[in-house]
Amino acid sequence: MTDVTPIRTAAESAILSRFPEAKASLPGTPAVATLREQAFGRFVETGLPHRRVEKWKYTDLRSIMREAAPLAGAPSAADLAAAKVLLAALPDFGAANVTVVNGRFAPSLSDLGALPAGVTASDLGEALGSGHKLVVERLGRAASADDSALALNAAFMAGGAIVAVAAGVAVDRPIALRFVSVGTAAATYPRALIEIGTGASVTLIETHVSADGIAHQANGVVEIFAGDETKVEHVRINAHGDATVDVSSLGVVLGGKAELNSFNFVTNPAAARHQVFFRFAGEHSTGNVSGASLLKGKRHADTTLFVDHAVENCASRETFAHVLDDQATGVFQGMILVRDVAQKTDGKMMSRAVLLSDDATMNNKPELEIYADDVACGHGATVGALDEDLLFYLRARGLPKAEAEALMLAAFVGEALESIANETVRETLEGLVEAWLKAR
Amino acid sequence: MLEIRNLHVQIEDKKILDGLTLTVNDGEVAAIMGPNGSGKSTLSYVIAGKPDYEVLDGEILLDGENILEMEADARAAAGVFLAFQYPLEIPGVATMTFLKAAMNAQRKARGEDELATADFMKRVRAGAEKLGIPQDMLKRGLNVGFSGGEKKRMEILQMALLEPRFCILDETDSGLDIDALKIVSEGVNALKSPDRAFLVITHYQRLLNYIVPDTVHVMAHGKIVKTGGKELALELEANGYADYKTLAA
Ligand SMILES: Nc1ncnc2c1ncn2[C@@H]1O[C@H](COP(=O)(O)OP(=O)(O)OP(=O)(O)O)[C@@H](O)[C@H]1O
Ligand SMILES: [Mg+2]
Numbered sequence: 001m002t003d004v005t006p007i008r009t010a011a012e013s014a015i016l017s018r019f020p021e022a023k024a025s026l027p028g029t030p031a032v033a034t035l036r037e038q039a040f041g042r043f044v045e046t047g048l049p050h051r052r053v054e055k056w057k058y059t060d061l062r063s064i065m066r067e068a069a070p071l072a073g074a075p076s077a078a079d080l081a082a083a084k085v086l087l088a089a090l091p092d093f094g095a096a097n098v099t100v101v102n103g104r105f106a107p108s109l110s111d112l113g114a115l116p117a118g119v120t121a122s123d124l125g126e127a128l129g130s131g132h133k134l135v136v137e138r139l140g141r142a143a144s145a146d147d148s149a150l151a152l153n154a155a156f157m158a159g160g161a162i163v164a165v166a167a168g169v170a171v172d173r174p175i176a177l178r179f180v181s182v183g184t185a186a187a188t189y190p191r192a193l194i195e196i197g198t199g200a201s202v203t204l205i206e207t208h209v210s211a212d213g214i215a216h217q218a219n220g221v222v223e224i225f226a227g228d229e230t231k232v233e234h235v236r237i238n239a240h241g242d243a244t245v246d247v248s249s250l251g252v253v254l255g256g257k258a259e260l261n262s263f264n265f266v267t268n269p270a271a272a273r274h275q276v277f278f279r280f281a282g283e284h285s286t287g288n289v290s291g292a293s294l295l296k297g298k299r300h301a302d303t304t305l306f307v308d309h310a311v312e313n314c315a316s317r318e319t320f321a322h323v324l325d326d327q328a329t330g331v332f333q334g335m336i337l338v339r340d341v342a343q344k345t346d347g348k349m350m351s352r353a354v355l356l357s358d359d360a361t362m363n364n365k366p367e368l369e370i371y372a373d374d375v376a377c378g379h380g381a382t383v384g385a386l387d388e389d390l391l392f393y394l395r396a397r398g399l400p401k402a403e404a405e406a407l408m409l410a411a412f413v414g415e416a417l418e419s420i421a422n423e424t425v426r427e428t429l430e431g432l433v434e435a436w437l438k439a440r
Numbered sequence: 441m442l443e444i445r446n447l448h449v450q451i452e453d454k455k456i457l458d459g460l461t462l463t464v465n466d467g468e469v470a471a472i473m474g475p476n477g478s479g480k481s482t483l484s485y486v487i488a489g490k491p492d493y494e495v496l497d498g499e500i501l502l503d504g505e506n507i508l509e510m511e512a513d514a515r516a517a518a519g520v521f522l523a524f525q526y527p528l529e530i531p532g533v534a535t536m537t538f539l540k541a542a543m544n545a546q547r548k549a550r551g552e553d554e555l556a557t558a559d560f561m562k563r564v565r566a567g568a569e570k571l572g573i574p575q576d577m578l579k580r581g582l583n584v585g586f587s588g589g590e591k592k593r594m595e596i597l598q599m600a601l602l603e604p605r606f607c608i609l610d611e612t613d614s615g616l617d618i619d620a621l622k623i624v625s626e627g628v629n630a631l632k633s634p635d636r637a638f639l640v641i642t643h644y645q646r647l648l649n650y651i652v653p654d655t656v657h658v659m660a661h662g663k664i665v666k667t668g669g670k671e672l673a674l675e676l677e678a679n680g681y682a683d684y685k686t687l688a689a
Contacts, residue, residue, distance in 0.1 A: 388491070393528045394538075396488045397598060398516035398546035407541060411532025411581075 012047045014068035019155060022071060026158055027129040035140065039154035046148040055147070058331040058363045059273045059302040064245055069217045071156065072102035072186035083109060083180040086209045090239060091428045093205050095176035102181060103158045103188040109178075118169030118200070124191055125159025134162055134193055142223035143251025143277050150249050150275075153189045153221045160191035160220075163204075167197030167227070174203040174425070181210035181218055181244065190220040198255070201231035203422050208248070212241040215270075219247045228255035228282055233422050234262040235429070240269035242297075247273045256282025256311075263420050264291035264303060265429055267436050271300040278307045280314040280342075290319040290419045292429075294436045295328035295360075302331035305349075309342040309372075316346070321416035322353035323409055324360035325440065333365045334379065340371040349379040354386055354412055356405070406437040441466045441637040442487075442606055447498035449486055449662075456482045458662035460498070464606070467634040471648055472641045473673060474659035475681045480641045481525050483659070484608045487639075488522040489515045502606060517549035519605030523595035523612050525641075530582040535594070538582045539564060543601055567600045571627050572620070588615030596627045607631070608639045613647040625650030645677040660684045 008016065019040050028036065048065060049056035075083065083101045087109065098121040099109035105123035112121060127135050143150055165171060179190050196202060204224075210216045218240065226232045240246045246269045254260050264274050276289055293301040307316050322330035332351040353362035364381035386408050394404035413433050420426040442464040449457035456479045464470045474480055486493050487500060489512035499506050507515050530538070544554045555563075568578060571593045583591050592612050599607055609628070613621055628638070628651050640651055648656075648670060656672040657664045658681070665684050666672065 390528055390530055392490050392512060393524070393530070394542075395512040396490075396516055396522055397538075397542040397602065398513050398549065399541055400513045400545060400549075401511070403541065403545060404513075407533055407538070408530070411530065414532050 008047065009062050009066070011062070011065045011068040015152070016044065018071060022156060026156065027125045029129060029131045031131070032128045032135070036155050039151040042146060042151035043148050043155060046151075049148050055304060055333065058329070058333070059271070059300065061149070061247070061273075064271050064300070065217060069185045069187045069215060072181070072183065072188045074104055075101040075106065075182065079182045080106060080108060082182040086180055086182065086211060087178055090178070090207055090209060091237075091432065093174050093176060093425060093428060095174035095205055097176045097178055098161050098163060099178045099180065100160050100190045100192070102183065102186065103160065103190040105159050105161055115175075116171045116173045118166040119171055119175060119202075120164045122162045123159060124162050124193060127162055128157075128159070132162070134164070134195060138193055138195065138223065138225055142225060142253045142279070143221055143249050147249070147275070149219060149247045149273070150221060153191060153219050153249070156187075156189040157191040157221070158189060163192065163194045165196045165200045165202050168199045169197070171200070171202040174205050174422070176205040176207065177222070179206070179208045179218070179220060181216040181240070185215040185217075187217045187219070190218070192222045194222065194224045196224070196226040196230045196232055198227040199229045200227070203233040203425065204235070205425065206234065206236040207239055208237070208246060209239045210241040210244045213243050214241055216241065216244040218244060221249045221251070223251040224260070225253050226255060226258055226260050228257055230255060230258045230260070232258075232260040233420065233425070234260065235420060235425050236262070236264045236274070237432075238264065238266040238269060238272055238274070240272070242268055242270055244269045245271045248275070250274070250276045252276070252278045252287070253281050254279065254285050254287055256284055258282065258285040260285075261288040261290070261419055261421060263417075265432065266291070266293040266301045267295065267432070269299070273302040273304070275304045276306065278305070278316070280309050280311050280316070283311050283313040285314045287314070287316045288319075288419045289316070290416050292321045292323075292413045292416045292433070293330055294323045294413065294433065295330060296325040296440065298327045300329045300331075302333070304331070304333040305335060307334070307336045307347070309336065309338045309345045309347065312342055313344045314342070314346070316348070317419065318349040319416050319419055320351040321413050322351070322362055323356065323413060324353060324362060325356040327357070327359045329361045329363070331363045332381070335367045335369065336377060336379070338368070338370040338372050338375050338377060343372045343374045345372060345375040345377065347375070347377040351381045352412070353383045354409065355383060356386070402440070406440070409437055410434060441468070441503065442639070443501040445499045445501070447486070447500065448496040449482060450494050450496060451482070451492055456662050457486065460663045462657065462664055464637045464639055466637060467632075468655065469632070469638045469640060469651060469653045471653035471656045471673060472639060472659050473643065473656065473676055478659045479662040480659055481610055484522050484610045484639070484641065487608060488512060488520055513545065514549070516602075516604070517546050520608075521599050521602060521604030521606065522608045523592070523599055523610060525610040525614075527583050527591040527595050529584045529586075531584050533582050535578045535580060535582045536564070539598065539601060542598065546602060563601060567597050570600075570630075571597050572623050573597055589617060589620050592616055593620065593624060596624050600627060600631060605636050606639070607636065608641070610641045611643065613642055613644060621647065622650060645673045648673050658684050
């Protein structure tokens with residue numbers, strides 16, 4: 001490091017000065033406290049990520065977060081009531097709910113008594129303090145990258161949820177992990193630890209919600225440890241309000257002969273950054289990481305992937321669709337790392353964007369880093385307007401412009417949605433896409 | 441029905457239609473024949489409202505109303521239909537979804553109620569059966585992976601379902617096998633009516649044995665250079681376009 005003292009932004013200074021007081025009341029064993037200190041040290045070194053940090057090139061948190069919103073406190077009764085209202089507007093997946101409000105486990109808004117057999121859910125905040133086995137063994141293991149957004153979460157996490165699926169259980173109902181930000185504009189650092197036992201299968205719906213017009217700052221981390229022969233469908237719906245800045249990190253460690261799909265859907269927040277750290281830890285597994293961002297106004301959505309083929313014989317598919325209108329910005333950065341041991345890796349990454357306005361921007365940066373010699377990997381990226389000839393064909397049949405475009409865009413996004421195996425979930429997302437297109 | 445007066449059209453500074461004048465009356469079947477590149481498809485696109493073209497002069501009147509200022513979808517709702525020379529593939533848009541959207545959009549534009557699903561299904565099934573289109577094709581993406589002939593049949597199915605007043609068939613016969621040519625022609629003939637007119641663009645006299653034209657126009661260098669009865673098609677088949685190429689130049 002150089003000895004130049006970095007110039008702190010107002011937001012950085014506020015975050016730096018609040019930690020000493022905050023840490024005294026944040027939960028955790030001495031080991032967790034040490035982890036917080038280390039993470040905070042990392043933040044002291046780097047500050048908020050900005051455009052000169054390669055991985056954050058297109059999402060400059062320093063300029064997006066001019067002020068640091070105050071830390072959210074534990075939710076009041078009024079907060080919980082407000083959360084209930086926001087949650088009621090979410091699509092109904094017929095799921096068993098596990099809810100986190102302002103970064104804290106909210107049992108009163110969770111279906112703890114009605115979880116499917118083999119599924120347990122508990123308070124991560126409590127677990128941090130009690131030295132829970134999963135915290136000791138897993139916390140930070142799927143998302144331990146030295147990324148400063150992640151570091152901030154580790155320093156300030158107040159709690160969240162632990163979800164465990166017992167080995168061999170085929171969970172018959174989706175589990176919905178719902179993260180809510182309520183009250184005045186605040187910073188939340190929710191966290192979830194999910195462990196899926198050998199041979200189990202489950203559908204996880206992760207939703208994030210806040211009201212429009214309130215400048216919340218959410219920085220959540222979800223870690224999924226899926227054992228051997230598991231089958232996991234994970235769909236994340238970012239339904240944050242239109243003034244919220246949402247930074248999220250998903251860490252996945254996938255065992256052998258397993259299959260995991262993770263889909264991220266964004267339409268509404270002012271700015272969103274979703275980073276995925278996906279590690280293949282066992283052979284003969286398949287990982288699908290995909291998503292769709294439909295953005296209008298001045299919204300910004302960034303997806304940054306790091307897929308780590310650390311073992312042989314795994315396949316990964318990354319399929320992303322962006323629909324960008326007005327002055328919206330989309331970012332896709334995908335890195336597939338194939339380590340020297342990871343022979344027979346099959347990796348395909350595709351990012352496609354449709355620009356509906358001259359002022360919309362898409363930044364694509366797919367990358368492959370391959371150290372094994374017997375692999376089949378490829379990537380591609382396209383950016384363009386809707387095909388004028390196809391539009392004319394539809395309009396010549398009587399479809400007005402907006403309807404013709406909606407039909408083509410639904411088809412375009414539908415291609416990315418195809419990776420969702422659960423039909424009900426896929427259809428619900430198709431409905432959300434349709435609603436977005438109608439409101440355009 | 442349709443009256444085109446002194447139409448001048450260019451694309452990217454290239455003049456393609458050069459003072460074209462043409463009248464098609466109610467109930468008439470008019471055929472247009474002409475050498476490759478003479479501007480037949482351009483004419484059909486300009487009538488249907490494709491935006492790429494620059495109309496320098498002239499008018500296109502549908503029932504006395506100039507349609508040149510109308511968007512393609514408004515023209516479709518007014519009764520213009522173009523069966524494309526090269527129908528386009530639209531991946532991800534299921535044929536059924538498309539057909540329903542098109543039919544309902546036109547109904548809506550005309551102030552009519554949407555079709556009930558059962559009624560829609562009945563019409564599509566009946567239409568498809570007549571044209572020998574298997575049901576499972578309707579479940580696929582629009583025209584995606586269809587053979588050349590299948591695409592042409594799909595165009596005629598759309599025409600039958602949309603019940604347009606002015607139908608342009610741009611080389612619908614090319615790519616059709618002998619049986620399909622017959623089936624498609626029967627489909628077209630079934631739609632003939634006193635208040636519907638057809639503009640049939642073709643290179644081959646054979647189609648005109650099935651869809652018998654009232655008039656045959658020869659197009660060369662962006663204008664109609666000769667008009668006659670159905671015997672004109674036979675004459676062209678025998679002698680080619682040599683005479684007309686020089687005539688127009
Ligand atoms: N986008 C374009 N840019 C430049 N020239 C064009 C364009 N579209 C058509 N043309 C030209 O206009 C002329 C007329 O084309 P058009 O497709 O109308 O002919 P056609 O009579 O339908 O021919 P065919 O019998 O081969 O179908 C051709 O010379 C063609 O190359
Ligand atoms: Mg042509």
